[in-house]
Amino acid sequence: MVKKRKNLSDKERQAIYEALLLRSVNGKLKRRTTTIVAHLFNINRCYVQAIWRTAKQCLAAGVPVYVSCKRKKNCGRKKVAIDMSRIATIPFVAGFLGYPQPGGGAHPPIPREGVLGDELGDWAS
Numbered sequence: 001m002v003k004k005r006k007n008l009s010d011k012e013r014q015a016i017y018e019a020l021l022l023r024s025v026n027g028k029l030k031r032r033t034t035t036i037v038a039h040l041f042n043i044n045r046c047y048v049q050a051i052w053r054t055a056k057q058c059l060a061a062g063v064p065v066y067v068s069c070k071r072k073k074n075c076g077r078k079k080v081a082i083d084m085s086r087i088a089t090i091p092f093v094a095g096f097l098g099y100p101q102p103g104g105g106a107h108p109p110i111p112r113e114g115v116l117g118d119e120l121g122d123w124a125s
Helices: 009-024 035-039 045-061 117-124
Strands: none
Touching: 009 045, 035 045, 035 117
C-alpha cells in the first residue's frame, strides 16, 4: 500500500520553518535537526528539508521568506482562452451520438461497422 502524501497548510509550513529557526545556529542546522522536527510534526523528513531549502533560497534572493504551499496556484485544470467569435463558425451536426434524435430513443443506434467504416478491416467484426 502506498502512503498518501500529506498536504500541509500554510500555517503548518510556517510553524515548521519557525521550529527550524529555533534550532538553527547562525542560519545553519545541526545534524539530525530536520529528523527531529519531522518527528514533532509527524511528517516525512523530505518535507522539512524542502521547507528549509525554500527559506534559504528566499534569503539568498533577498526577498522575505515565503514558505507557503505553491500547489494551490499550480494545480487543477488550466484555463484555455476561448475565442467567442469562432464558436459561430462551428457547424452543428444533428446526427451526433451525444444528442437525441427526434422520433428515436435517447441515443441513435450505433452502426455495426462502426463510425470508421471499412478502415478497420477485420478488426470491426
